[in-house]
Amino acid sequence: MRDEVVETVRQYIIDTYLPGEDPRALGPSTELISSGILDSLATLDLVSYLEGRFNIELDAHEVDTASLGTLDRIAQLVETKLDAG
Amino acid sequence: MLAGLDLFGVLLDLGLLLLIIYQFQLVSRSFFHVTLLASVGFAINARLPLRFRLHFFATLSVASLAVAFGFVNGAWLLVLGGGLLAICHLPITFPWKVGALLLAGLVLAALRAGVLAVPWSPSIWPILGSMFMFRLALYMHALRHEKVQPTLARGLGYFFMLPNVCFPLFPVVDYATFTRTHYEGDAAATYRTGISWMLRGLVHLILYRLVYLHLVVDPSDIADLGTLAQHILSTFLLYLRVSGEFHLVVGMLYLYGFRLPETHRLYYLASSFTDFWRRINIYWKDFMMKLVYYPSFFQMRRYGATRALVFSTIIVFLATWLLHSYQWFWLRGDFPVTVEDGLFWVILGGLVVVNALREARRGRDRLRGRSRWSGALAVRTVATFLVLCVLWSLWSAESASQWLWLWTAAARFDAADVLVIGLFLAAGLAIAGRNWNAPSLGGANRVASIMPPVLRTRVALAALVLAGTPQLVEPISSRGAALIASVQEPRMNERDRVLEHRGYYERMDNVARLSSQVWQTVATRPDDWVPLTETAAWRVRDDFLRADLAPSTRITFYQAPLQVNAWGMRDREITLEKAPGVYRIALLGPSFIMGAGVGDDGTIDHFLEERLHRESGDSIRFEVLNFGINNYSLTQQVVMLEERVMPFAPDVVVVADNATMHRRAVSHMLAVLYAGLPLPDPELTALIEATGAHQLGHQGRPIPFEIGRRLARRFELPARMPWNEAHARLRLVGDDLVGWSMRRLAATARQGGATPVFALMDIVGEGDMRAVPAMKVAGNAGFTVLDIRDAYAGHDLKSLQVAEWDRHPNEAGTRVLADRLFAELARRDMLPLAARPASGSETHTALED
Numbered sequence: 009m010r011d012e013v014v015e016t017v018r019q020y021i022i023d024t025y026l027p028g029e030d031p032r033a034l035g036p037s038t039e040l041i042s043s044g045i046l047d048s049l050a051t052l053d054l055v056s057y058l059e060g061r062f063n064i065e066l067d068a069h070e071v072d073t074a075s076l077g078t079l080d081r082i083a084q085l086v087e088t089k090l091d092a093g
Numbered sequence: 094m095l096a097g098l099d100l101f102g103v104l105l106d107l108g109l110l111l112l113i114i115y116q117f118q119l120v121s122r123s124f125f126h127v128t129l130l131a132s133v134g135f136a137i138n139a140r141l142p143l144r145f146r147l148h149f150f151a152t153l154s155v156a157s158l159a160v161a162f163g164f165v166n167g168a169w170l171l172v173l174g175g176g177l178l179a180i181c182h183l184p185i186t187f188p189w190k191v192g193a194l195l196l197a198g199l200v201l202a203a204l205r206a207g208v209l210a211v212p213w214s215p216s217i218w219p220i221l222g223s224m225f226m227f228r229l230a231l232y233m234h235a236l237r238h239e240k241v242q243p244t245l246a247r248g249l250g251y252f253f254m255l256p257n258v259c260f261p262l263f264p265v266v267d268y269a270t271f272t273r274t275h276y277e278g279d280a281a282a283t284y285r286t287g288i289s290w291m292l293r294g295l296v297h298l299i300l301y302r303l304v305y306l307h308l309v310v311d312p313s314d315i316a317d318l319g320t321l322a323q324h325i326l327s328t329f330l331l332y333l334r335v336s337g338e339f340h341l342v343v344g345m346l347y348l349y350g351f352r353l354p355e356t357h358r359l360y361y362l363a364s365s366f367t368d369f370w371r372r373i374n375i376y377w378k379d380f381m382m383k384l385v386y387y388p389s390f391f392q393m394r395r396y397g398a399t400r401a402l403v404f405s406t407i408i409v410f411l412a413t414w415l416l417h418s419y420q421w422f423w424l425r426g427d428f429p430v431t432v433e434d435g436l437f438w439v440i441l442g443g444l445v446v447v448n449a450l451r452e453a454r455r456g457r458d459r460l461r462g463r464s465r466w467s468g469a470l471a472v473r474t475v476a477t478f479l480v481l482c483v484l485w486s487l488w489s490a491e492s493a494s495q496w497l498w499l500w501t502a503a504a505r506f507d508a509a510d511v512l513v514i515g516l517f518l519a520a521g522l523a524i525a526g527r528n529w530n531a532p533s534l535g536g537a538n539r540v541a542s543i544m545p546p547v548l549r550t551r552v553a554l555a556a557l558v559l560a561g562t563p564q565l566v567e568p569i570s571s572r573g574a575a576l577i578a579s580v581q582e583p584r585m586n587e588r589d590r591v592l593e594h595r596g597y598y599e600r601m602d603n604v605a606r607l608s609s610q611v612w613q614t615v616a617t618r619p620d621d622w623v624p625l626t627e628t629a630a631w632r633v634r635d636d637f638l639r640a641d642l643a644p645s646t647r648i649t650f651y652q653a654p655l656q657v658n659a660w661g662m663r664d665r666e667i668t669l670e671k672a673p674g675v676y677r678i679a680l681l682g683p684s685f686i687m688g689a690g691v692g693d694d695g696t697i698d699h700f701l702e703e704r705l706h707r708e709s710g711d712s713i714r715f716e717v718l719n720f721g722i723n724n725y726s727l728t729q730q731v732v733m734l735e736e737r738v739m740p741f742a743p744d745v746v747v748v749a750d751n752a753t754m755h756r757r758a759v760s761h762m763l764a765v766l767y768a769g770l771p772l773p774d775p776e777l778t779a780l781i782e783a784t785g786a787h788q789l790g791h792q793g794r795p796i797p798f799e800i801g802r803r804l805a806r807r808f809e810l811p812a813r814m815p816w817n818e819a820h821a822r823l824r825l826v827g828d829d830l831v832g833w834s835m836r837r838l839a840a841t842a843r844q845g846g847a848t849p850v851f852a853l854m855d856i857v858g859e860g861d862m863r864a865v866p867a868m869k870v871a872g873n874a875g876f877t878v879l880d881i882r883d884a885y886a887g888h889d890l891k892s893l894q895v896a897e898w899d900r901h902p903n904e905a906g907t908r909v910l911a912d913r914l915f916a917e918l919a920r921r922d923m924l925p926l927a928a929r930p931a932s933g934s935e936t937h938t939a940l941e942d
Binding site: 042044047048049052056067068069071072073074 | 267382388
């Protein structure tokens, strides 16, 4: 499940914010926010995408580097939400 | 654990960093000591097992309190901060903890405002504030939402974080990031990044010094488009101080394994306002996003994403405005809410909203990975920079009307102004066209370098150490060596020197606008170091003089006795009538003539008279009369000489002033005009009326610009000129005011049979010997002109000033001035001495012997 989430979100980020980049270069632990790939607006777009794609609901305090900073952390968050739901 | 060679390399770099901090006296003296502590601590920390490192960091952070503040005040800081930390962990529910923290905050705020006397030094307030005013909110947020278990080491390390003790302005580090990033990733790479960012910080701080000392233009000196552009540019560049300090702080934290976000990344190259907001102070941005923006957005998003975005962004900027004033309160003790702050944050917020909406609709144009030069990007980046420069100048202005008036100078320009501005713009476009910050996964956008990063950093550090040794630069370029030497000590620029000794007639309370240098000086003054204007020796008058010394008073001023005689002079009692055979010298001038901070036997007249009697073998009786009054301007000296000095029949009249005499003349005239007082001379009246500044004294509301006042009068609303507009108009005739004063002073002295002498001198300093136009004016008016600004050169300057926080000459400094004045007068055969010294320099040497 986690790999599937990582792959789905990786593709979304490459298509939306890094077109032309090699998807393999975006690893599960690549920093998305501190590296500037995701800014505040992009992070909010990602939140909308995750909520729509996985049918989950995020809270305001979850929109930070600790939860959305890497593909790994995003997958973990999604998994937790799906398990709780 | 770090390999021996890597550890040695980092320690070598730290040694070079310490040398640079020492050479350039950067940040503060305590910062050097704290960096030394951090360097020694690094060598130990890097060798410790990982599980002990956070405890070691917390211990070192607490130890830094004592290093910076001494044991007693360091302990107070620990107790106060420890108390706040303890409240966070009380066994009560979360809302009660928040309530208890608010209550504790209110008590501390009351103490900060001076409601009660406190047993600790006031100097710990800004640091206590910077440690807790924002981080407490993030800590409580983490306690509520994060899974990380708080420990004592985490808490102490987070709040007392090394090197916070040296920086009142400190990045708002997020607690969750602080704990999560500790030794996340390769340690050696983390240390190398830390060194590189600390180097960047030092470069920013040295550039800041260059801008502060050599580029800043005071608003009162803006005369044309060139000086206006220089003022606006330098105001924005002064922010280098903050970015430099933040780089130093974050770099030092990297040495202890905290991989915090990069701050202030190429912020002068932001290509839009949202881009600027994201780059500049990323810690503040993240703090606002976490506690304000995202909660607001999530609350509002049911009304649509666009509305939520606009609403949340507006809330963020309003909160930033308010929290800046809150921050100011803890740092400086006042809570400024000014029109200029409001305009700045509202306009910047508005620009960010517009940008954010554009990005939300069209997507952010990142020019991903593009390394080619782009004209569109260049224009956008330069335009953003220019708008930010303009906004920054508004933020830094004393008032909005003063800022508006500055722009009238843009109408005066010549070809040189246009050429220089054009060259700057061209250079800006060339640099800004490259996308320096495009996010890239493969690092393809990085600038190619022939050296590996570690070596590059080390070479740069070594180059800075060499450049910081003027003796090595001197054989290559003496001008370069002088420039480097000029930025190697923390000193005030000309504008701040004026602010430091602001006159009584400065009506505006612009403490919040004081620069850091002035503020640091003011903040260290003891409570009894009050201006003369607040003492019994100061007498306000309702005439052209505006104020003078109250006759027959005896006070303590700057911790020294000050006696005013029956004639209103800072002198012993004397008779008006000059006894036969007496040679009288009258001294007129501001504080360094009156004697600020020296006793009655330590004034310049006392030492000069003593010297004259010694050199003449007591064959002639000399009387040196002190007519000096704090902050007196040349325009005031005109009336002083005519009404008070000449009745004493002096043989020589020495009028002393410094290079900023035109500023004080303007300020005095403003006070006279504001009070609606008559001017003492038709020539002066014509000069003032030609500027229109006499409208300052009209009845009515202050309304800017002639057109505004005309409009007001049309609606029968009485209107006068605002203070700042009158100031701006008068400053254009500052030199004319000096010229009028010089002519009147010289003529009055000669008519009374005295020889007029003008002495250019100052309070303790290196002595800036650049030409001052007033010297030529004084010579043309008939003065014998003495330039003794370099009187203190060759002495240990600190030993000549009355206090660490006040550069008025003490008794030793005043004696230096008196001896130099004597030497210059003697050299020009202006003294009836039997045996004269051959030259000033010989006299000087003899004195030192």
